[in-house]
Structure formats: C-alpha cells, structure tokens
Amino acid sequence: xxxxxxxxxxxxxxxxxxxxxxxxxxxxxxxxxxxxxxxxxxxxxxxxxxxxxxxxxxxxxxxxxxxxxxxxxxxxxxxxxxxxxxxxxxxxxxxxxxxxxxxxxxxxxxxxxxxxxxxxxxxxxxxxxxxxxxxxxxxxxxxxxxxxxxxxxxxxxxxxxxxxxxxxxxxxxxxxxxxxxxxxxxxxxxxxxxxxxxxxxxxxxxxxxxxx
Numbered sequence: 001x002x003x004x005x006x007x008x009x010x011x012x013x014x015x016x017x018x019x020x021x022x023x024x025x026x027x028x029x030x031x032x033x034x035x036x037x038x039x040x041x042x043x044x045x046x047x048x049x050x051x052x053x054x055x056x057x058x059x060x061x062x063x064x065x066x067x068x069x070x071x072x073x074x075x076x077x078x079x080x081x082x083x084x085x086x087x088x089x090x091x092x093x094x095x096x097x098x099x100x101x102x103x104x105x106x107x108x109x110x111x112x113x114x115x116x117x118x119x120x121x122x123x124x125x126x127x128x129x130x131x132x133x134x135x136x137x138x139x140x141x142x143x144x145x146x147x148x149x150x151x152x153x154x155x156x157x158x159x160x161x162x163x164x165x166x167x168x169x170x171x172x173x174x175x176x177x178x179x180x181x182x183x184x185x186x187x188x189x190x191x192x193x194x195x196x197x198x199x200x201x202x203x204x205x206x207x208x209x210x211x212x
Contacts, residue, residue, distance in 0.1 A: 026096045029089050033098075036082060037105045040075065044108045047071050047115055054122060065123030072116050073128045076161035079109050083164040084148075102137075103171060110173045113163045129160045129209045132190035134183050137166035143199050147187040150202050158211035 050068055054060055086105060090098040116130055133151055135144040154160050165174045167186045177183075181190045185197040191208045206212075 029092075030096050030098070030101070033082075033086060033089055034101060036085075037101060037108075040079060040082065040105070041108050043071075043075050044112050044115075047075065047112070051115060051118060051122075060122050065119070068115075068119050068123065069128055072112065072119060073161060075112055076116070076128065076130070076163065077155075079105075079112060080155065080162040080164060083109075099169075102166075103169065106165065106169065106171055106174065109163060110165065110171070110177065113177070116161075129158070131160055131162050131205070131209070132177070132181070133162055133164045134167050134178065134186055134188040134190075135164065136168050136186045138168050141186055144187045147189070147199050150200070150205065153202055154205050154209075154211070158206060158209055160205075160209050160211070 047068070050064075050071065054064055054068075082105060086098065086102055090102070113130065113132070116128060131151065131154070133147070135141055135148070151162050155162055165177065167174075167178065167183070167188075181193070181195045183190065183195050187199065189196045189200050189205075191200075191205065
C-alpha cells in the first residue's frame with residue numbers, strides 16, 4: 001500500500017476517533033444540562049401550584065407569602081447560574097444544537113419572573129430584588145460581558161436575583177417583557193421597574209437596590 005495512502009487512512013482514523021470522543025463529551029454535557037433544566041421546570045411548576053392554591057383558597061397569609069418568596073428566591077438564584085452554564089456549553093459545543101433546550105429554559109425563567117411580580121401584588125412585603133438583564137444571544141457583545149461580570153458581583157454581595165433574557169431569540173413572552181419596560185438596546189437592565197441602557201456600574205446598581 002502506498003505510504004501516503006497509509007498516512008491518509010491513519011489520519012482519517014484518528015480524526016474520526018477524535019470526532020467520536022468530542023461528540024460523546026458534548027452529549028454528556030448536554031444530557032446533564034437537560035436534566036438540570038427539567039428539574040427547574042418541575043420546581044417552577046410546583047410554584048405555579050402554590051399560586052393556584054392561594055387563588056382557590058384565598059390564602060395570602062404571612063406564612064404562605066414567606067413560602068412563596070423563599071421558593072422564588074431560591075429558584076431565581078439557580079436560574080441565573082443555569083444561564084451562564086448554558087452559554088458556556090453552547091460556546092464549547094461543536095456538534096449539538098442547544099437552541100430548543102435554551103428556549104425551554106428561558107420560557108420557564110420568564111414564567112418564574114412573572115410569578116415574582118404576582119407575589120409582589122399578593123404579598124405586601126417581599127425582600128427579593130429582581131434585576132432583569134437583556135443581552136444578545138446570537139451576536140458578540142463586549143459590553144454585555146462586562147455587565148455580566150458586574151452582575152455576578154451584585155448577585156454575590158447583595159440580596160439580588162438576576163433574570164437574564166436574550167433579546168434576539170424568537171420568544172414572544174420575552175418580547176412582551178421587553179416592550180413593557182421599553183428595552184431596545186443590549187445590554188440593558190431593568191431595576192425597580194425602570195430600564196437602563198448600556199453598562200451600569202456596580203456602585204450605581206448597589207445604590208438602586210439599596211445594597212450597602
């Protein structure tokens with residue numbers, strides 16, 4: 001057999017093995033994230049049932065409000081971490097399409113935010129301080145990277161919960177939320193029901209949410 005043909009066959013064999021290993025690693029990462037998203041979906045559905053209970057039995061007692069706030073706060077904390085993990089996995093994946101999984105996740109994230117707004121109306125005192133963060137999913141945004149780093153610090157140092165929403169995915173409920181707060185740029189933040197375009201400093205955000 002020709003020496004060059006042998007080299008080509010060996011190279012192709014090594015390439016195919018490498019692609020197989022990459023595919024398996026991508027699949028393992030995807031399956032792990034899928035399990036986490038499904039777990040979040042179940043938790044949001046449980047929260048939905050609690051709100052249904054309050055409506056049917058007219059129960060807005062302090063105990064129920066505390067339970068609702070605790071559940072929403074815990075879920076919101078986990079959902080922002082999930083956004084970062086989804087973005088990292090999507091960027092590192094060569095063979096798997098994450099679009100459907102991401103859409104499912106963001107739909108539930110939007111639902112969780114709406115439950116938080118409902119809890120604000122139902123319960124007069126809520127300690128959870130939501131910050132909505134809008135960024136492009138399909139294009140580069142250096143300012144968004146800077147803003148995300150600032151939000152990481154705010155999340156760690158303050159009692160704030162970050163709800164991240166992509167501005168360029170075809171998700172109707174997110175488009176409605178954007179329109180409600182008049183969000184037209186990225187990055188943009190919504191704090192205390194007021195929208196802010198461009199990068200917002202750590203100091204300004206701490207002032208807005210009264211974090212000392």
